[in-house]
Each structure stands twice: as structure tokens, then as C-alpha cells.
Amino acid sequence: TTILWNDRLVKEEEIHLSVEDRGYQFGDGIYEVIKIYSSLMFTVTEHIDRFYESADKIKLVIPYTKDVLHKMLYDLIEDNQIVDGHVYFQITRGSSPRAHAFPTTATEPVFIAYTVAGERPFEHFEQGVKAKFVEDIRWLRCDIKSLNLLGNVLAKETAQQAGCFEAVQHRGDIVTEGSSSNLYGIKDGVLYTHPTTNLILNGITRRVIMSLCVEIGLPVKEESFTTDQAVAMDEFFMSSTSAEVTPIIQIDDYKIGKGTPGEWTRKLQAAFEARIQQLVTF
Ligand code: PMP
Numbered sequence: 001t002t003i004l005w006n007d008r009l010v011k012e013e014e015i016h017l018s019v020e021d022r023g024y025q026f027g028d029g030i031y032e033v034i035k036i037y038s039s040l041m042f043t044v045t046e047h048i049d050r051f052y053e054s055a056d057k058i059k060l061v062i063p064y065t066k067d068v069l070h071k072m073l074y075d076l077i078e079d080n081q082i083v084d085g086h087v088y089f090q091i092t093r094g095s096s097p098r099a100h101a102f103p104t105t106a107t108e109p110v111f112i113a114y115t116v117a118g119e120r121p122f123e124h125f126e127q128g129v130k131a132k133f134v135e136d137i138r139w140l141r142c143d144i145k146s147l148n149l150l151g152n153v154l155a156k157e158t159a160q161q162a163g164c165f166e167a168v169q170h171r172g173d174i175v176t177e178g179s180s181s182n183l184y185g186i187k188d189g190v191l192y193t194h195p196t197t198n199l200i201l202n203g204i205t206r207r208v209i210m211s212l213c214v215e216i217g218l219p220v221k222e223e224s225f226t227t228d229q230a231v232a233m234d235e236f237f238m239s240s241t242s243a244e245v246t247p248i249i250q251i252d253d254y255k256i257g258k259g260t261p262g263e264w265t266r267k268l269q270a271a272f273e274a275r276i277q278q279l280v281t282f
Contacts, residue, residue, distance in 0.1 A: 002079045004072055004089070004113035007064065009079055021110055023092025026100070027148035029110075030054040031090035034073070035241045036082050036115070038280040042241075044070060046204045051089075054145045059102070060093055063109060073113060080115045086242065089113035090147060121243065125269060128247030128261045129165035131238070133227055134158050136169035136176045136199075143198050155179040166238055168251050171199065173226040181240040182206040183248075185225055185233035186218070186264050192233075195222040205239040212271040218264055235262025245269045 002009045022028035032051045035042045048066050055062050064072070073087055094107035138151035155167035156179035167179045176194055177183055182203040184193045191213055196202040213220045230236065231254035237247045245268050247261035256262075 001114075002076065004076050004111065006108075006111050007068075007072065009076060015112075017110065018095035020098055021092055021095045022107075023090065023110065023147055025098055027146065027150075028058070029090055029092030029147040030058065030060065030145050031088065031147055032145060033241050034087050034089075036077060036085050036087060037276050039077065039081075039083050040279050041073065041077070041087070042276065042279055043204050043208065044073070046207065047241075050145060050202070050204065051091075055091065057141070057144045058093075058146070060091065060109060062091060062111075064111075076113055077115055080117075082115045082117050084119065085115060085117040087113060087115050092147070121246070124165070124246045125244065126261075128249035129238075130163065130250040131166045131168045131178075131236075131248045132159040132162045132164040133252055134167040134169050134179075136171045138169075140198055142177070142200050143196070143202060145201060152179045165246075166243075166248070168227075168230065168248075170227050173228070174224045175227060175230050176200050176224075178238050178240070181238040181243050181246075184209070184237050184239070185230055186235040186262060187229075187233050189219065189264075191218050191220045191264070192223055192225050192229075193220070194224045203239060205241055205244065208272065208275060209239055209245065209268060212268055212275070216264075216267050216271055218267070231256070233257070235265050237261075237265045237268070245272050 003012055005015045032047045034044055034047045048069055077087060091109050091111045094109050096103035096107045134155045155169055159167040166181060169176045175183060177200040184191055194200050231251055234257045236256040237245055239245055247265045249256055249259050
């Protein structure tokens, strides 16, 4: 297995990271995850663009062009012969004597990327998952794909301790997003999802789903909804790079619809599958 360390493909043993790396001490960095299907990266341009946008929002300058980064990720995947799985990458502001403010002298950002082989979670796609309401205690810049994930970590842990797969986070009454996913409800043939404000991550899978809704003729309202409205939805699902379109069949003790994946959700799953096939055939 090789890992990308800055611009070099190396063995893990060769990597040395500073104890004063600002990513390690402050979570001062950003990341991305890209899904690999049949050795190809899905929505790679969108993920690379968002990586640069997140960097920009925290005033971190990535020392490579987008094309160079794309090529490096491609080489990493090829070197590790990944067929199905994902590539994780992050960049931190680098190492400097510990102080909150940005270093005054130029520091080199530290970039790491590695691949993970793995199967898609077909059982979740088929059966759906349970979720738990968790108060959204995160900061007000959830649009940045930052390494500061403590709020998300605590939300997921709370959900999993309760035997649920995902948290349905809400700020007061308003449902925002999952701990690592976007959320959607369908009521009377209309799909509702939180608008892409500072309170959620503008998911790449969410963008794909928005276009699939047009394709399958499902009207979309990018409007927030309440927890009460959430449990009264006919269908509910989550999306992310790894979860794709995963039905949510229960939130807390409330069954959604019949307590099984809904028909529109099934259509979206099929349409999503077709997008993957578009990538892998040619
Ligand atoms: N929201 C949060 C908080 C996430 O961590 C993720 C997964 N990275 C998503 C939404 C979904 O984003 P994407 O579809 O780009 O994976």
C-alpha cells in the first residue's frame, strides 16, 4: 500500500508528521472523500473543486493545481490497484510553534491521501437504516469540509449508542443534516431538503440527487422542515459519497411511511445506479 505524502507516493513507514501540525492540534485543515467504482473516481471534478473552495474559506493555499492533484489521486489509485473503494485526502495548514493565529512565517501545508478498498453497503440500500434525532451543536460554518468533526463525531456516537446508523441533526426544530450525510423527506410527491446555507455541507451526492429528481420527475423544494414534519414524511433518506441513497425507515420510535424504503427512494437509487454505470462503461 502506498500513500500520497505531499507530492510523493511513499510507504506509510516513511511518513513523518509533526506533533505541532495544526491539523493535529487545531483541526486546522480540510478533507474530501471520493468514491471509486471500477477503478474510476465518481464526480471527481466536483470533489476537487469543493476541496479548493473549502481551502479558500479557511485561507489555506493548496500548493498544487487542480489538474496536478487529479493526476496524483489517479496515480495513487492505480498504484494501489483499487477497484471498488474510496480515496481520502486532507490538507492541513502545516507545522508551526503552537499558537492559535495563523503562522506569520510561511509554513508548508501538509497533504495526505490514501485509498481504502471496500464493498458498497448493499444491505443498507436494500433494507434501509434507523436514525436518531440529535441536537445539532456544531459551529456555524458547516459548509466548510473541515477536519474539525467533533460535533459530527458526538452526533454519530449518540446515534450508534442507541442502535441507530445515523443521526438526524436539528437546530431547535429545524432538521439540518446527518452526522456525515445530507437528509431528505418526501411528502405527497415532493422532495424536501435543507437549502445549502452555512448550516449544512453542500454534498456532492446531494447535487447528483437534485439532477436525478429532474430526470425522474420528482419535484424538489430546497426548504427546511421541522422534526415533526420529518416523522410525518412518506419517505425519508440520507445521502453521501459512501451511503449513496440510503433509505431511513425509522427515526427514534417513529416509523417513516410503512417502515420500509419508499417508491421514490427506490427510483432515485435506480437512477443513481445508472449514473455509476455511465461512469464505468467508457
Ligand atoms: N454532510 C456532512 C456533514 C458530511 O460529512 C457529508 C459526507 N462528507 C455529507 C453531508 C455528504 O457529502 P457528500 O455527498 O459530498 O459525500
